[in-house]
Amino acid sequence: MMYLSLFLFVITVYSLISTNATYVVNRYDDIECNLKPELIKEIASYKNVTRTIMDEIISNGYGRTMYKQYSDFIDTFGARPSGSITLEKSIDHMINLTIENGLNDVTTEEVEVPHWVRGLESVVMLSPRQKNIAVIGLGTSVSTPPDGITAEIIVISSFKELENTDDKYIKGKIVLFDAHYVTYGDTVIYRSQGASKASKKGAVASLIRSITPFSIYSPHTGAQFYEANVTKIPTAAITLEDADLLRRLQDDGEKIIINIKMFSTYDQKKSRNTIVDLKGKEQPEKLVIVSGHIDSWDVGQGAMDDGGGMIISWFTPVILNLLQLKPRRTIRAILWTSEEPGLIGAAAYLNKHIHELSNINFIMESDEGTFSPRGLDVAGSKIARCIVGEVLKLFSPIDEMTNSGGPGSDITLFVNKGIPGASLLNKNERYFWFHHSEGDTMNVQNMADVVDCAAFWAAVSYVIADISVDIPR
Numbered sequence: 269m270m271y272l273s274l275f276l277f278v279i280t281v282y283s284l285i286s287t288n289a290t291y292v293v294n295r296y297d298d299i300e301c302n303l304k305p306e307l308i309k310e311i312a313s314y315k316n317v318t319r320t321i322m323d324e325i326i327s328n329g330y331g332r333t334m335y336k337q338y339s340d341f342i343d344t345f346g347a348r349p350s351g352s353i354t355l356e357k358s359i360d361h362m363i364n365l366t367i368e369n370g371l372n373d374v375t376t377e378e379v380e381v382p383h384w385v386r387g388l389e390s391v392v393m394l395s396p397r398q399k400n401i402a403v404i405g406l407g408t409s410v411s412t413p414p415d416g417i418t419a420e421i422i423v424i425s426s427f428k429e430l431e432n433t434d435d436k437y438i439k440g441k442i443v444l445f446d447a448h449y450v451t452y453g454d455t456v457i458y459r460s461q462g463a464s465k466a467s468k469k470g471a472v473a474s475l476i477r478s479i480t481p482f483s484i485y486s487p488h489t490g491a492q493f494y495e496a497n498v499t500k501i502p503t504a505a506i507t508l509e510d511a512d513l514l515r516r517l518q519d520d521g522e523k524i525i526i527n528i529k530m531f532s533t534y535d536q537k538k539s540r541n542t543i544v545d546l547k548g549k550e551q552p553e554k555l556v557i558v559s560g561h562i563d564s565w566d567v568g569q570g571a572m573d574d575g576g577g578m579i580i581s582w583f584t585p586v587i588l589n590l591l592q593l594k595p596r597r598t599i600r601a602i603l604w605t606s607e608e609p610g611l612i613g614a615a616a617y618l619n620k621h622i623h624e625l626s627n628i629n630f631i632m633e634s635d636e637g638t639f640s641p642r643g644l645d646v647a648g649s650k651i652a653r654c655i656v657g658e659v660l661k662l663f664s665p666i667d668e669m670t671n672s673g674g675p676g677s678d679i680t681l682f683v684n685k686g687i688p689g690a691s692l693l694n695k696n697e698r699y700f701w702f703h704h705s706e707g708d709t710m711n712v713q714n715m716a717d718v719v720d721c722a723a724f725w726a727a728v729s730y731v732i733a734d735i736s737v738d739i740p741r
C-alpha cells in the first residue's frame with residue numbers, strides 16, 4: 269500500500285514537471301526546458317507573494333532592522349574563530365535573537381571542532397638588507413623554535429617548478445610560493461598544500477603569496493592541511509608587495525635570508541551547529557535549507573565572510589514567520605559552525621543526518637559575499653535547473669543562473685551526494701580583496717545590497733519550499 273501510493277505520487281509529480289520522460293541527469297549552462305504549462309503557470313502565480321516579501325523587507329523597515337541586528341552582532345563579537353569562547357557566545361546571541369523575533373523552533377547540535385590559536389608572529393628580512401615583512405600564519409601551522417628559523421629563501425612560482433627543482437636547492441631553505449591569483453580555486457592550493465609539498469623537498473618553512481588579486485599590504489590567512497607522514501613545517505602568508513619584492517631580489521641574484529618566528533597552540537573544543545526551523549504546513553519533514561557559517565577567521569570581523577551570508581539565511585525563516593507566510597515544506601536555516609578549518613560543522617551535520625538526506629529537497633548557502641544580488645549558482649539535474657530557472661524569472665533582473673558545478677562551501681558536501689542546491693550569485697568581484705584579512709569589516713558591506721540579498725534569499729526560498737513539486741534529484 270505504502271509502496272503503491274509512493275509510486276503513484278512519484279508518477280504524478282513527474283508528470284506535472286515534465287512533458288518529456290527522456291531527460292537524463294546532466295549539467296548544462298544553456299538548457300532547453302520542457303516544463304509543463306501548468307507548472308510554469310503555477311510558478312508565475314507566485315509573483316504577488318514574492319513582491320510582498322521583498323517589499324516588506326526592502327521598503328517597510330524589516331531589512332533595515334535586520335541590518336542593525338547584523339552590524340550589532342559583528343561589532344559585539346568581532347572575529348569568531350573555531351573553538352573560541354567568542355564563537356560560542358555569538359551562537360548563544362543568535363539563539364536568543366531568534367526567540368526575540370518570535371521563532372521558538374531553534375535547536376543546536378554539538379560538534380567537536382579544531383581550536384588553533386595564533387600567538388606572536390614575525391618575519392624579518394636580514395639580508396640583503398633589514399626589513400620587517402608583514403606576515404600571517406596559516407591555520408594549524410606549527411610553531412617555530414623560540415628563536416625562530418633563520419634561513420635562505422627560494423622563490424618558486426608553481427608546484428610544477430618545485431617538482432622540477434633538485435631537492436638540494438630546497439633542503440634547509442624557506443620556500444616562498446609566489447603563485448599569482450588566477451581564480452580562488454586555482455590559486456588556493458598553494459595555501460592548502462604548499463607546506464606539505466615544500467616539506468617533502470626538505471624545506472624548513474614555507475610562505476605563500478596571499479591568495480588575493482589586490483592588496484594594500486594585506487596578508488591573508490586561511491586553512492592549510494599537513495599530509496600524513498610529512499614533517500610539519502611552519503607556514504604563513506605574506507603580502508603581494510613583499511612577494512614581488514622578494515621575487516625581484518632573487519631575479520637580481522641576491523641571497524635573501526629571513527628570520528621567521530611563529531607561535532600557536534592547537535587543541536579541540538566543542539561547538540554547535542544552529543538550526544532554525546519554520547515548520548512546513550503540509551510536508552514538515554521535507555526541508556529547504558538556507559545556510560551560512562557563523563565562525564570566521566581570527567582577523568578582521570568576519571563581517572563579509574560569512575557574517576552577511578549567515579544573517580540573510582537566519583533571517584529567511586524569521587521574516588517569513590513574522591509575515592505569517594508558512595510554506596508547504598519546512599524552511600530550515602543552518603548557521604554552520606567551524607567552516608573555516610575545513611567544513612567541520614557541515615560534515616558533522618551530514619554524518620548525523622545521513623539516513624534522512626532524502627528529506628532535503630533543496631539546499632542553499634551564501635558564503636561568497638552579500639554584495640548586490642544577481643541570481644543563483646545552481647547544481648542539480650537538468651530538470652531541477654529548469655524548475656529553479658523558472659522560479660528565478662519571478663525576480664528579474666535578479667534572474668541569472670550559473671552552473672559552476674560546485675556551489676557554496678559547506679553545501680558542496682551535500683551537492684556531492686546528489687542533493688540539488690544553490691549558492692547566492694552576487695557582484696562580489698572585490699570579495700577576495702578582503703577575504704581572511706584584517707580588511708573583512710563592516711566597512712566592506714553596504715546596507716542596501718545586504719537588504720536586497722536578504723529579500724531575494726527569503727522570497728526565492730519561500731517559492732521553492734512552497735511549490736507543488738519537489739526539486740527532483
Ligand SMILES: [Zn+2]
Nearest residue numbers: 561573574635
Ligand atoms: Zn566563508
